[in-house]
Amino acid sequence: MGQLIVNGLALGSIYALVALGLLMIFNTVQIVNFAQGQLLMLGAFIGISSAVTQELPIAIAWIVTMAAMALIGIVFMVLVYLPLRGRSPFLVILTTISMGIVLENLALIIWGPLPVSLPSPVHGAPLRFAGVVISMHQAFTFATLIVVLTLQFLLLTRTRFGILMQATAQDLRTARLVGIPVQRTIAVAFASGAVLSGIAGLLVAPTYLAEPTMGGSLGLKAFVVSVIGGFGSLPGAVIGGLSLGLIETFGARYISSNFRDAYAFIIMIGVLIAWPRGLFGEKTSEKV
């Protein structure tokens, strides 16, 4: 039981990280990026290329990956968002889906179809108490989530730049009018959203292996997590992510592991019926 909770939370931390990346972009341009899972996959493979192929120390590989992801986030913005700015959000969302397919096939060409592993940045004997085993990698995953959440919370609510990002999301035209350099806030949003996905990829690869098609279901689950938690809400993304990890782990153990991927969507439908705005419905929807 205790072991299931630990495993569920470790898996849930990954979902939460991808959802936080999704939120970063959504909170600035009000677009759901359906290629977020593919960005995660890129993060995992760039990590593997640097740490395994190039044999860089794992800490350096992390830094290289995060820098590369920031750059990829900006390229993503230039290719997907900028040409369609001001058009229907639906169009942009469709484009993110197709971009995800392109990225997946690009990864197949570059890295091939076989699953590969990435070493964890932490080593050592697992922590044990009361019969529950927490691997160092699981502990590191929790710690990463807490650090990311804290930094993101401080950025969005305690800095002027974070306030300007929120303003950009709520009313792009007025944001320009009051002098917000919207181009810059949007670029930072895409860059940091991609970096968060990349971090999730670096954390997934040691446990679950990396392959080009790994992104699809993870991206969709991050979307489910955001719907459950309430789009645009930081606590919603984290609590939604952790709950989904727990539900999947417990469902696989006590109900059936064949339906592992279905639980997310069943829960999402349930939440949408009971709380259409998610558990922590966003405040910005209250337009006057």
Next chain:
Amino acid sequence: MLRVENLKVAYGHIEVLKGINFNVEAAEIVALIGSNGAGKTTTLNTISGLLRPTSGVISWKGENINRTPVEAIVASGLAHCPEGRRIFPGLTVRENLLSGTAARPNNRKAIEEDMTLVFDLFPRLKERIKQLGWSLSGGEQQMLAIGRALMSRPSLLMLDEPSLGLAPIVIDQLFDRIVELNKRTQLAVFLVEQNSAMALEIANRAFVIETGTITLSGPASELAGNPRIQEAYLGG
């Protein structure tokens, strides 16, 4: 200080401004009055850089700003308080005011000082400091929109229909504040209004715009007495 020469603006093939000329000098209150669809908001949006002119010159502090990026125009001291207030609904009063400082250096102390000045002008905002924008009344939202524009430290404040949808008593108070601000800080105000009576009462000079052309101009007191204005805009 602000000089608009032969300004033409079109939406596609439809010309909305057909070559207008006017100027606003330091410490003045200038009103632009006209009915719906005459081109008042288009004029403001073009000056602040949201729209670009098809021809003509917008000169601000001696420089042509026809193609200057919006944030650079704000940074140079030209603030635009838009029609319908447009405050950020999901940000608090404080955060809304902070958003107005986007184009200036992030100097915490100077920003706090300016926020105090805004609260002195509109004490109601201070009472509501932690409330979200959408929860404010119309009058409070207008105060907040003006406060947000003031946070950019403008030398010219452009107000687009500040009286829209407000009760007469609230409009009176608001206009008193605007005059007070202008007297005390020498802030120039360019006031765009459908409520011509109020606008002409506080303005030094005024222009009348009709379907994209300026048809009358002069001292506000003179225009208020003009029979054509009285008939068309002041209800006889």
